[in-house]
Amino acid sequence: xxxxxxxxxxxxxxxxxxxxxxxxxxxxxxxxxxxxxxxxxxxxxxxxxxxxxxxxxxxxxxxxxxxxxxxxxxxxxxxxxxxx
Amino acid sequence: xxxxxxxxxxxxxxxxxxxxxxxxxxxxxxxxxxxxxxxxxxxxxxxxxxxxxxxxxxxxxxxxxxxxxxxxxxxxxxxxxxxx
Amino acid sequence: xxxxxxxxxxxxxxxxxxxxxxxxxxxxxxxxxxxxxxxxxxxxxxxxxxxxxxxxxxxxxxxxxxxxxxxxxxxxxxxxxxxxxxxxxxxxxxxxxxxxxxxxxxxxxxxxxxxxxxxxxxxxxxxxxxxxxxxxxxxxxxxxxxxxxx
Amino acid sequence: xxxxxxxxxxxxxxxxxxxxxxxxxxxxxxxxxxxxxxxxxxxxxxxxxxxxxxxxxxxxxxxxxxxxxxxxxxxxxxxxxxxxxxxxxxxxxxxxxxxxxxxxxxxxxxxxxxxxxxxxxxxxxxxxxxxxxxxxxxxxxxxxxxxxxx
Numbered sequence: 373x374x375x376x377x378x379x380x381x382x383x384x385x386x387x388x389x390x391x392x393x394x395x396x397x398x399x400x401x402x403x404x405x406x407x408x409x410x411x412x413x414x415x416x417x418x419x420x421x422x423x424x425x426x427x428x429x430x431x432x433x434x435x436x437x438x439x440x441x442x443x444x445x446x447x448x449x450x451x452x453x454x455x456x
Numbered sequence: 457x458x459x460x461x462x463x464x465x466x467x468x469x470x471x472x473x474x475x476x477x478x479x480x481x482x483x484x485x486x487x488x489x490x491x492x493x494x495x496x497x498x499x500x501x502x503x504x505x506x507x508x509x510x511x512x513x514x515x516x517x518x519x520x521x522x523x524x525x526x527x528x529x530x531x532x533x534x535x536x537x538x539x540x
Numbered sequence: 541x542x543x544x545x546x547x548x549x550x551x552x553x554x555x556x557x558x559x560x561x562x563x564x565x566x567x568x569x570x571x572x573x574x575x576x577x578x579x580x581x582x583x584x585x586x587x588x589x590x591x592x593x594x595x596x597x598x599x600x601x602x603x604x605x606x607x608x609x610x611x612x613x614x615x616x617x618x619x620x621x622x623x624x625x626x627x628x629x630x631x632x633x634x635x636x637x638x639x640x641x642x643x644x645x646x647x648x649x650x651x652x653x654x655x656x657x658x659x660x661x662x663x664x665x666x667x668x669x670x671x672x673x674x675x676x677x678x679x680x681x682x683x684x685x686x687x688x689x690x
Numbered sequence: 691x692x693x694x695x696x697x698x699x700x701x702x703x704x705x706x707x708x709x710x711x712x713x714x715x716x717x718x719x720x721x722x723x724x725x726x727x728x729x730x731x732x733x734x735x736x737x738x739x740x741x742x743x744x745x746x747x748x749x750x751x752x753x754x755x756x757x758x759x760x761x762x763x764x765x766x767x768x769x770x771x772x773x774x775x776x777x778x779x780x781x782x783x784x785x786x787x788x789x790x791x792x793x794x795x796x797x798x799x800x801x802x803x804x805x806x807x808x809x810x811x812x813x814x815x816x817x818x819x820x821x822x823x824x825x826x827x828x829x830x831x832x833x834x835x836x837x838x839x840x
Contacts, residue, residue, distance in 0.1 A: 383808070385822035387738075409799055412764065425824070429740070433743070451824045452825050453805070453806065453808055454810050455768060455779075455780065456768075467590055467658065506674065517562055517593070517596070518666035519572065534590065535660065535672040537654070537656065539658075540629065540630050540659075555718075555720070565719070565722070568717070569717055569722075569789065570715070570716040570718075571715060572785075573711075574711065574713065574715060575712055588691055626709065626711045635722075639797075639800060650789060651761070656729075683798065
């Protein structure tokens with residue numbers, strides 16, 4: 373099966389740390405939100421603590437680790453929020 | 457001893473019922489707030505229910521029944537309030 | 541800023557009066573004239589006060605709130621006279637370092653005002669007849685000193 | 691009236707938008723920029739959002755409040771960009787027939803917004819250095835769906 377190409381949106385401290393508002397990831401077909409988290413921690417071990425405290429949003433809604441990703445999904449990493 | 461002349465201020469339903477914003481009472485010297493209440497109920501038995509639910513203010517502060525009245529006190533009957 | 545007024549209430553001015561660079565939260569409460577009370581249609585309200593005592597009691601309420609929540613700034617204004625449906629009868633503005641105190645103090649002030657400050661309203665119906673509101677659930681003679689409803 | 695804005699927040703317009711002749715109570719909450727956080731002086735704040743999702747979450751919060759307090763009218767606006775000390779970052783206006791629901795719904799909306807809506811602030815100190823605020827007490831990955839803080 374074709375690998376899954378996902379562009380992940382980054383915000384706030386993560387966006388500044390990566391010096392980019394997106395990061396492109398290549399995941400196995402049928403990968404889940406949890407798989408995406410693990411790949412990010414492997415790529416950026418120095419930000420592990422913050423990454424583990426992030427939520428993941430898929431198509432603008434919070435998504436559980438078990439949720440499968442699909443080509444074309446809009447994916448974002450949501451660090452702990454501080455609006456208000 | 458000289459009797460105590462007290463002019464009592466009236467508000468809201470009592471003011472309208474009495475068709476006056478004050479009522480003049482003659483009380484024994486050393487009369488208390490409780491004595492004043494009793495005299496009012498004797499004068500206006502038809503408004504007893506409302507009178508018994510009123511507070512009495514002396515010099516612009518709520519006063520207990522035991523408080524003694526003094527010549528020159530500013531006295532008011534305070535029906536249950538409904539501001540806000 | 542604690543007062544009675546016969547003019548329309550400027551709640552923005554009241555709110556600006558409590559804002560503070562050290563405070564992160566402002567809570568404003570407005571009481572407004574409803575078009576009905578239970579089944580009864582209301583055309584307008586008339587508010588009457590024992591004005592000198594009402595202003596003293598309003599200051600007492602605000603001072604009590606500031607003793608309980610010392611860092612708050614509080615402004616309080618109540619309208620008197622004839623009010624049409626939709627008009628603002630009372631406004632309470634509170635600012636505080638954090639929102640918990642601002643909400644708590646604002647709620648305390650309006651609840652206590654409604655229980656203790658000598659102001660009365662008369663509800664006027666569409667036919668022009670009116671009735672003074674003297675709530676049965678407030679007994680003011682016992683205990684003699686009505687205290688906080690909070 | 692639910693939105694993000696880069697302009698100064700007009701909280702009077704927000705308040706007027708929820709007023710209703712059937713309602714007797716309005717509660718407005720304003721979040722304002724404090725001049726310090728703990729020991730740290732703040733010169734200004736920068737707010738960033740995942741805008742499309744933030745607006746969806748803001749609507750979700752308001753809908754959840756209106757399910758719980760069905761008679762309320764609610765307006766919610768959050769500012770983005772650079773804010774000076776004293777400026778309004780967020781405003782929640784709620785009207786309801788009675789004050790208990792207006793206070794409860796307003797508190798629910800601001801608490802839930804702060805826990806779930808993807809907006810972040812960076813605190814800029816007097817020396818120009820800044821730090822993103824990512825509160826340690828909010829773990830957003832477990833449970834995955836942050837719910838009401840009430």
